[in-house]
Amino acid sequence: MSKETQKKLEELGRKMATDIENEKGPEFETALRTKSNTIYDESIGCLRVGEKKEVRKFMSVAQARTFMQTVAIAAKTKQFLEQNLHTSIRGLFYQLKFSLGDDMDEDLFSEQSESNALLEDLEAALKLKREDLNLTTDRKGFVAGPMVIRDKFGGEEITIDCRKQGRSGWSIPSDVDNGMEIMEIEADYILVVEKDALWQRLNEDQFWKKDNCVVITPKGQSTRGTRRLLRKLADMKLPIYCFMDCDAWGWYIYWTIKTGSMNLAYLGRDFAVPEARFIGVTMSDIEEYDFLQKLTIKAKDVDLKRAEEMLSYPWINRHKEWVKELKLVLKTKKKLEQDALQGQRLTFVGDYIRDKIEKKKWLP
Amino acid sequence: MAVDIFRGFKEHSVAEFFKKNRQMLGFTGKIRSLTMVIHELVTNSLDACEEANILPEIYVEVKELGEEHYQVTVKDNGPGIPENYIGKALGMMLAGTKFNRYMQQRGQQGIGGSGCTMLSYITTGQPVRAISCNSGLRKEYEISIDLKKNKPIVNKLLEEQTEEHGLTFIGQYKDMKYEKSNKSPFEYIRRTALANPHAALTFKEPTGEVVVFPRSVEANPPKPYEIKPHPLGITTHDLLEFAQHYGGEYRKTSTFLQEVFSRITPNKIAELKEVAPDIDFEKPPTELIWEDAEKITKAFQKIKWIAPPMDSLVPIGKNQIEASFKNIFNPEILVVTERSPKVYRGGIPFMVEVGIAYGGGVKDAGKTGEIMRFANKVPLLFDSSGCAITETVKSIEWGRYNLKNFEEEPIVVLVNFVSVYVPYTSAGKLAISMEDDIEDEIRYAVMEAARGIQKYISGKRRATEIATKKKVISRYVPQLANDLSVLTKKPKEEIEKKLIEIIEKKYSGANESEEEEDELLQLEDNKNNEREIEGENE
Numbered sequence: 078m079s080k081e082t083q084k085k086l087e088e089l090g091r092k093m094a095t096d097i098e099n100e101k102g103p104e105f106e107t108a109l110r111t112k113s114n115t116i117y118d119e120s121i122g123c124l125r126v127g128e129k130k131e132v133r134k135f136m137s138v139a140q141a142r143t144f145m146q147t148v149a150i151a152a153k154t155k156q157f158l159e160q161n162l163h164t165s166i167r168g169l170f171y172q173l174k175f176s177l178g179d180d181m182d183e184d185l186f187s188e189q190s191e192s193n194a195l196l197e198d199l200e201a202a203l204k205l206k207r208e209d210l211n212l213t214t215d216r217k218g219f220v221a222g223p224m225v226i227r228d229k230f231g232g233e234e235i236t237i238d239c240r241k242q243g244r245s246g247w248s249i250p251s252d253v254d255n256g257m258e259i260m261e262i263e264a265d266y267i268l269v270v271e272k273d274a275l276w277q278r279l280n281e282d283q284f285w286k287k288d289n290c291v292v293i294t295p296k297g298q299s300t301r302g303t304r305r306l307l308r309k310l311a312d313m314k315l316p317i318y319c320f321m322d323c324d325a326w327g328w329y330i331y332w333t334i335k336t337g338s339m340n341l342a343y344l345g346r347d348f349a350v351p352e353a354r355f356i357g358v359t360m361s362d363i364e365e366y367d368f369l370q371k372l373t374i375k376a377k378d379v380d381l382k383r384a385e386e387m388l389s390y391p392w393i394n395r396h397k398e399w400v401k402e403l404k405l406v407l408k409t410k411k412k413l414e415q416d417a418l419q420g421q422r423l424t425f426v427g428d429y430i431r432d433k434i435e436k437k438k439w440l441p
Numbered sequence: 442m443a444v445d446i447f448r449g450f451k452e453h454s455v456a457e458f459f460k461k462n463r464q465m466l467g468f469t470g471k472i473r474s475l476t477m478v479i480h481e482l483v484t485n486s487l488d489a490c491e492e493a494n495i496l497p498e499i500y501v502e503v504k505e506l507g508e509e510h511y512q513v514t515v516k517d518n519g520p521g522i523p524e525n526y527i528g529k530a531l532g533m534m535l536a537g538t539k540f541n542r543y544m545q546q547r548g549q550q551g552i553g554g555s556g557c558t559m560l561s562y563i564t565t566g567q568p569v570r571a572i573s574c575n576s577g578l579r580k581e582y583e584i585s586i587d588l589k590k591n592k593p594i595v596n597k598l599l600e601e602q603t604e605e606h607g608l609t610f611i612g613q614y615k616d617m618k619y620e621k622s623n624k625s626p627f628e629y630i631r632r633t634a635l636a637n638p639h640a641a642l643t644f645k646e647p648t649g650e651v652v653v654f655p656r657s658v659e660a661n662p663p664k665p666y667e668i669k670p671h672p673l674g675i676t677t678h679d680l681l682e683f684a685q686h687y688g689g690e691y692r693k694t695s696t697f698l699q700e701v702f703s704r705i706t707p708n709k710i711a712e713l714k715e716v717a718p719d720i721d722f723e724k725p726p727t728e729l730i731w732e733d734a735e736k737i738t739k740a741f742q743k744i745k746w747i748a749p750p751m752d753s754l755v756p757i758g759k760n761q762i763e764a765s766f767k768n769i770f771n772p773e774i775l776v777v778t779e780r781s782p783k784v785y786r787g788g789i790p791f792m793v794e795v796g797i798a799y800g801g802g803v804k805d806a807g808k809t810g811e812i813m814r815f816a817n818k819v820p821l822l823f824d825s826s827g828c829a830i831t832e833t834v835k836s837i838e839w840g841r842y843n844l845k846n847f848e849e850e851p852i853v854v855l856v857n858f859v860s861v862y863v864p865y866t867s868a869g870k871l872a873i874s875m876e877d878d879i880e881d882e883i884r885y886a887v888m889e890a891a892r893g894i895q896k897y898i899s900g901k902r903r904a905t906e907i908a909t910k911k912k913v914i915s916r917y918v919p920q921l922a923n924d925l926s927v928l929t930k931k932p933k934e935e936i937e938k939k940l941i942e943i944i945e946k947k948y949s950g951a952n953e954s955e956e957e958e959d960e961l962l963q964l965e966d967n968k969n970n971e972r973e974i975e976g977e978n979e
Contacts, residue, residue, distance in 0.1 A: 090928025097939045102947070103925075135921065135940075136947060138910045145917040145924075152924035177920055185920060 082209045086155045102136030107202035115342045117392040122351025124342040147195045154210035163211045201343040208252035218303035219246035222291030223263040229256040251302045264291045266316040284427045304348045317353040324412040325383035355440040356433040360405040372417040376410045398440045471618035479626045486517035493520040497640040505647040516609040521575030532584045532593025561612040569612040579603035624822045632820035638765035657768035669703035671749040672741040674862020680734040688726030697726040716740040754792045756859045762796040773800030776893030778886045785878035791860035795886040804851035815857040828872035830856045833883040842895035911948045
């Protein structure tokens with residue numbers, strides 16, 4: 078992968094050098110990343126960037142600085158790849174935060190925020206991920222269950238058994254593609270649990286052992302690493318079940334896993350898991366489990382607004398089950414947290430999940 | 442009121458009349474009166490020098506003698522005044538040399554040197570002092586007016602040999618005020634210098650400060666060619682002046698009109714009689730009273746006349762305006778328009794000259810959005826509102842010429858209205874009346890000059906923009922070259938050199954669209970003018 082990425086970077090430079098030799102201002106093309114150019118692609122089941130492109134030009138006054146910065150990132154990450162060293166975006170920022178010249182009151186980069194959009198440009202233009210450029214991102218997700226990982230890192234190679242990570246679980250790294258491999262997995266399915274608290278509950282209950290599954294928590298919104306891992310697991314034909322709150326935030330986390338986000342639509346299918354299913358909690362659960370009646374909370378405006386928004390998205394309103402669920406939320410103006418399942422009995426959480434999966438009571 | 446007073450014109454004296462009616466001569470207000478005195482004297486000096494074909498050198502001094510009490514000195518290098526004329530020239534109302542000829546001359550404006558003598562006498566009780574050098578003699582006089590008889594009182598003080606020539610006038614005035622405003626003598630002199638680049642003017646202010654406006658053109662303007670006055674250009678006041686001065690030579694008013702004015706024939710007299718039936722055209726012209734004169738001049742406006750000749754117009758001239766603007770303001774950019782003569786009121790020829798100076802010395806002088814009005818090269822300092830020049834210049838959409846905040850821009854707009862007959866709004870002769878033909882021509886002329894300024898400003902702005910763009914992009918070249926070198930392993934210096942070449946090429950010949958833009962603006966201006974004119978006709 079590293080060699081391939083290096084080639085892409087060199088190719089980018091070569092194209093610009095050719096432009097210059099032909100007395101043309103250097104430029105490169107990248108996908109237009111706007112809402113209007115973000116489309117839901119039914120054939121792959123996720124959001125992707127449309128066909129519209131934009132050209133970044135060095136000779137444009139408005140773009141000269143950012144163009145120069147983008148190329149600086151390309152050159153610097155090429156060096157990272159050559160040296161086989163990783164760093165965060167912040168690390169990259171400090172590598173590039175130097176004065177453009179003794180007589181100039183201007184730094185190559187003055188703020189980290191400048192580099193984010195440029196990195197996205199580069200990813201979209203070269204059709205690669207920032208992880209491929211040896212740039213690490215924040216980690217957050219945890220894993221427990223019958224999965225064995227091989228990790229080549231810092232000149233060493235180790236094997237990690239996710240069954241033997243105790244109460245903390247295995248922490249998902251920012252890059253699960255380069256130097257990392259799933260050696261074996263014996264689970265029947267993957268369970269994604271929104272909240273760490275619930276994940277700890279299930280880990281303590283040894284749910285993954287009893288139900289032969291891998292339990293993953295993204296701890297809220299999924300990181301890029303978590304999303305990539307889920308994609309890889311889905312590619313191994315493992316069912317992905319998501320267990321979230323029944324509120325705006327929970328839905329959003331689910332749909333990001335399933336179809337990808339608008340922001341990262343240019344990454345397309347590599348970061349989306351269209352196969353994912355939503356097992357709960359839902360407003361309909363109230364009818365099924367009486368005790369939940371009293372455990373609902375009043376929905377906030379943001380929840381209702383989000384529900385309405387979701388009803389307008391074609392990739393959501395094509396599912397009548399979701400339309401029904403969202404309308405129920407809008408009608409009752411209530412929401413339900415996954416933690417509520419512990420209301421009666423702490424270990425009820427596992428029973429609930431088992432029940433949902435067995436009876437195939439999920440939303441697409 | 443004025444009519445009643447003028448009725449007694451014969452019995453008393455012209456001088457008495459003007460004493461009571463100073464305002465008719467423009468002597469109103471403390472600041473204005475002082476400026477008007479200087480105006481009368483400087484105008485006389487310029488006319489005298491040009492008449493004698495001498496390049497004018499004029500020295501003006503205002504000295505403060507007490508509270509609201511000043512001494513004005515105007516010294517020229519003209520031909521001087523022979524002894525037998527000095528009294529008439531400076532001590533008798535309506536007796537100037539200018540009635541002998543009628544042409545595009547400054548002196549149509551006021552009552553000349555005698556008025557200044559009179560004003561000195563009535564404000565301080567003092568005679569004025571005149572020093573005339575001519576024919577090898579320097580003669581110094583004290584002059585005042587016997588107001589009752591309109592007779593000069595001349596007292597020769599001194600006579601000595603000299604090689605100089607010229608006239609010096611020294612008068613004292615009270616109840617006046619010197620202020621360095623845009624209506625001050627200083628501004629008057631500055632503007633006179635601007636419109637008379639062949640004259641060298643020096644002004645000494647009451648503070649002792651001396652300002653010199655050197656000559657910028659080494660030749661007198663062509664002498665205006667002499668014609669009889671055309672009826673359409675005559676005011677009541679003019680007609681009475683002529684009647685007083687010339688009337689004695691004619692028995693009948695009808696003959697007087699035919700002889701003294703152009704284009705008046707027996708047929709026209711018949712037409713005038715129809716239009717003004719209660720006027721006795723058979724009575725002696727000297728018996729005409731204000732009311733009669735007023736009726737006759739109104740009748741003049743009502744009938745058709747053959748136009749006066751076009752070639753009687755003498756403008757300042759494009760090169761002269763340019764030279765004097767450079768001399769006085771040294772602006773960053775200067776555009777002068779030269780347009781062919783037009784006619785107003787269906788037949789009176791006139792011409793409009795416009796010069797616009799922008800930035801540079803104009804900015805340094807603190808001038809913003811200043812309109813300098815001239816009629817036949819004479820600065821019009823007062824009564825600016827209601828003047829065709831002011832109103833027209835202000836009505837222009839300056840935003841179209843990159844001068845949106847006209848009032849705050851470092852800009853001076855000179856407009857010189859040239860005509861044998863200047864249609865003044867009042868007897869004070871300080872504002873040009875707003876007539877469609879005149880306003881249109883002023884508008885065209887100003888817009889034409891404004892386009893030149895616009896072109897310059899936008900060109901400059903574009904050049905700055907290009908330079909900025911070039912700078913912005915160029916500063917990133919070394920870093921980009923360095924990084925491209927990392928990516929491609931090509932030498933950094935080579936990439937850098939090439940990039941600089943591309944930038945230089947892209948941001949050099951970027952002025953192509955400029956002429957096109959100018960043409961577009963002109964087209965638009967013409968369209969707007971058409972629209973405005975159409976609108977007025979509807």
